[in-house]
Amino acid sequence: MTKKILYPIGFTLACVVCLAAFSFAAGGSGTVKAGYVLTDEDGHRGVNQETFNTYEGFAISVENFKYLFDNGINLNANLRKVTLNNRNLYAAIGKPGLFNVSARNSQYRRTYSYDGTSFTRRRFSSMEADLKPLKNISLFGGFSRTDKHGDNLAALRPVADTVEFSSDYTHTSFHAGAKGFCPYGNLRVEYRRFDYYDDINPDNDREANIIRVSAFSKFPQHNWLTIAAGYTYRQDKMYETAAELRTDQAWGATKIYLANHFQIDYRLLYGISKQKPSSVDTDHWVNTVSLSKIWPRQGGFRLGFESRIVDDSLNRTGSNGILADLWYNALDRIILKGAIASRSRDIKSGTVLIGDEDYSRYRVSAKYVGNRWGDLSLRYEGRVKDNPDINSKTDYRGLTGAINLKTRNLGRVLFSYSYYRGQFENHSSDVSFEFADNVLQATVEPELFEKLTFSAGGTYYRSHRDRDTEKLGLKLSGRYDLAMRHAIEVTYSLLTYDDFLVSSDYYTGNIVEINLIKDLKL
């Protein structure tokens, strides 16, 4: 039913945009594409490949369309592949500063099994509107609908197990609100409602009602101070089980600008969650404070502290965390960054699954920016987690390097190589693993001829984890400009995938797309 309604609406919108474009004599531009998509897949269907969203067939697109009416009203549209199932449609009409109405519709699928039998399809439609009846007041609202159905399959290697899930749900969302603002602050009030219907497991059917109020203010004579505060009410109800979850949350924040680019941030959050039928109330307290200093464009640092308390009468946990980060920019060429964060959580009373926990993470990175030839970057990061109650200690380290080369001497030439390497150990057991990924990309767009433009791009990817996989993607594209702003464009894509440990997991896809293009100038 919904498809019967929404698809014609989307298509009608597309037609209206096209007709509008041709009906008026000035003030518009865009591109109309009409063509055919051919796909040829060899071996197996594309699990997690780029082809998951490719459908074969006749395709019409209206891209980057803009039309300005004399009274200031703008019409914008991006309608990609209106006639295919992987459509991605967006259209908006509005007068800047007065109103805007926009609509979206998109759909895509993913394939999870090599025989193509397990796949999901997600569709999304929405409409948003805002109106400014007065200079300092804005009203807004919208509606969206997401539905997803199909089966997905998780091959949970390295263990010999496979899990299959089915989805068939509809999620609708409605919201409306108002915002009042002046140069010194604003106030926002918003109501949201969600409905979720699960056709496979009706026990998951639920609704949520949310009210949010937030305010922000600077002070006219005291630019060094800003404050903000808010309140959120949320109630979730399960239809079948009559379970309820209600949360009331209040928060406040301030930012204090001191001399010499020093700055203090403070935030306090309090929330109380109530459950039915268990009648468990949970209190949450969060305090965060940080001090930072910036040397404009040259560097800066931040030191922060956070404390959290979660208390549901039976279980009470408290955690304290620290954060420190700094960055340094030398002559806009070398950018160094470092950050470390650590948190310690104690179970004050009761029991929690993974017990007391000390958790730290860190990262350092360096990037050299060569304005003429590209850039070079290196990042090292790690995480250390210690759970003495369950005798577990884990250590993860990762290294990422990337080099990007570019030149405009012969058109546009881009080359990049990224390297990811990681190692993980659980010191309290024999669990460990390593991985290495290599990604090589290149794009060439030579400017050799006046009417013929050509681009070639490719990606080679190799990963060593529990699988040993290789993936290659090539994309060749050519466009020839014809008379009266017409053009013809041909794109060929080749995608391959191989798992060297599982010989049956391979994929080859060939995709050819031919389009006749008309650039509109109205």
Added chain:
Amino acid sequence: MVKQHFPGRAVRFALAVTTMLLAAALLYAGESQVDDETCLACHDGYDATVKNTAHRLGSSMTSPATDVSCSSCHTGAAEHADDPSADNIINPENQTGQEAFNTCTTCHIAHVELDNYGSDPHNDMQLNCAGCHRIHDDNARLLIDNENKFCFQCHSDVEARFHLQSQHPVLADNLTCLSCHRFSKRQDNNASYDFQRVCQDCHPEQAGPYLYEHGATSAYSVQGGGCVECHDPHGSANDRLLKQSGNNLCEGCHFVPRHKTAHGSLWKDYACQSCHSDLHGSFTNGMLLDENLPAKLGLDCYQSGCHSTN
């Protein structure tokens, strides 16, 4: 006398604040120093470069929705009109990052909200707003170039991740960087479970809130947490954008030796997710176990009293 409940007082307080703010807003009136006609007499054609945008000059419209004038951004216009020189008028594009930020956020207050609650590295680096936005242009959101390609110019390492085994469909044009990286209206992101709102817009089936949450889905402002604790949203070498494959991911936080040895090592080769299928959260049990586990295993682990679900 009936005792007033908190929500009632809160609503009255909110109404009072609303009234005050709106009154202040209505009283405020920005004045342009020099009319646009004076500016355009020399800078001919510049009105055309903003006519399709929110910066369209109020003077060029019969019923202006906003009162933007040249001098709204280019302060110092009065002196400049008397003595035309590039030195006596402000061009935000040539200002320092902080100065340009102050100029633009006179109207674009949503970016100040971001500055207040979040930490935007673009601000830290003192990047000028004009580094990403070209005001005298009519691109969508005034961004200098096609959104994704533009972001990738600096964030090339992120582009590489979109070529990995599983990825969000950014290169397929179903999403843009800005679909997730919202540089304004982000004020709710620090609020408890709403932190995940960006993800939940498209993935409501995992959204919750649940009666029994998976602890990893909680947002820690100090060091990560939330969806990105397990998923790499740009791209991953593993299925489902997971940071590690299979049980490796779970064992990064959880290691329960008895799972490997109990019942004659019966469950040794099973995936954690085979039993703990409600891994985003559960409405029925704190172990996030499959509701139908007894039927699935052909035996009831709980009736015997050996195991509990919470």
